[in-house]
Amino acid sequence: MTRVYADIDLEPGAEYALPGAVANHVSRVLRMRAGAELCVFNGRGRDYRCLLTRVEGREADIRVLDRLAGLTESRLRITLAQAVSRGERMDWTLQKAVELGVHEIAPVLSARCVVRLEPRQVTGKMRHWRGVITSASEQSGRSLLPAIRTPVQFGEYLGSASRNRTRLILEPTSPISLAGLSSLGDHVDLLVGPEGGFSDSEIEAASGIGFKAVRLGPRVLRTETAGIAALAVLQALWGDLQ
Numbered sequence: 001m002t003r004v005y006a007d008i009d010l011e012p013g014a015e016y017a018l019p020g021a022v023a024n025h026v027s028r029v030l031r032m033r034a035g036a037e038l039c040v041f042n043g044r045g046r047d048y049r050c051l052l053t054r055v056e057g058r059e060a061d062i063r064v065l066d067r068l069a070g071l072t073e074s075r076l077r078i079t080l081a082q083a084v085s086r087g088e089r090m091d092w093t094l095q096k097a098v099e100l101g102v103h104e105i106a107p108v109l110s111a112r113c114v115v116r117l118e119p120r121q122v123t124g125k126m127r128h129w130r131g132v133i134t135s136a137s138e139q140s141g142r143s144l145l146p147a148i149r150t151p152v153q154f155g156e157y158l159g160s161a162s163r164n165r166t167r168l169i170l171e172p173t174s175p176i177s178l179a180g181l182s183s184l185g186d187h188v189d190l191l192v193g194p195e196g197g198f199s200d201s202e203i204e205a206a207s208g209i210g211f212k213a214v215r216l217g218p219r220v221l222r223t224e225t226a227g228i229a230a231l232a233v234l235q236a237l238w239g240d241l242q
């Protein structure tokens with residue numbers, strides 16, 4: 001069944017007009033017609049089986065037939081604090097993080113980031129990133145839409161990081177292996193650096209407030225690979241990829 005996201009409250013038996021972009025996608029891209037069924041989710045934990053009751057031009061109406069259970073989320077609630085990378089690399093990281101069950105994404109601007117976001121660019125960048133996350137959630141069957149924070153400087157992120165959770169920072173030279181950790185709480189902050197890695201002062205600052213430096217293995221991974229590999233390890237050992 002075709003699955004689409006719509007940011008509207010949904011109740012069985014009620015009828016709704018799909019938001020403009022969603023309606024256009026259903027009618028013009030998917031070429032669906034009245035009488036077809038589709039699955040609609042609003043990112044709040046449930047899916048809804050719906051009937052297309054009207055499709056005209058760029059408009060489409062639905063009637064909600066029933067409420068579905070939705071995909072169960074991982075018990076491991078991971079916040080991926082990812083140093084911002086360029087264009088498609090960052091998009092790829094967001095997409096795969098969603099597929100691997102990340103709970104929240106916190107874009108971070110560190111000393112060696114090649115990306116520099118001006119305040120006027122942030123709104124457009126956030127809109128684009130939310131679109132990537134929405135599409136990945138549609139594709140992967142997730143019923144809860146992962147949150148994404150506004151990008152902040154590294155120091156500001158450290159100042160806002162919660163102390164009541166496991167906090168990890170990827171560091172290729174660390175003597176401690178991520179897979180070798182003996183235990184892990186249900187809430188994890190995972191801090192991943194840019195292409196050139198974190199500076200010594202950044203690693204020291206993170207360690208000073210309780211982040212544990214861990215390595216993935218013998219090879220140095222690219223920034224868009226490292227976070228995804230770490231998420232896969234975390235979910236395989238302590239999450240829902242078991």
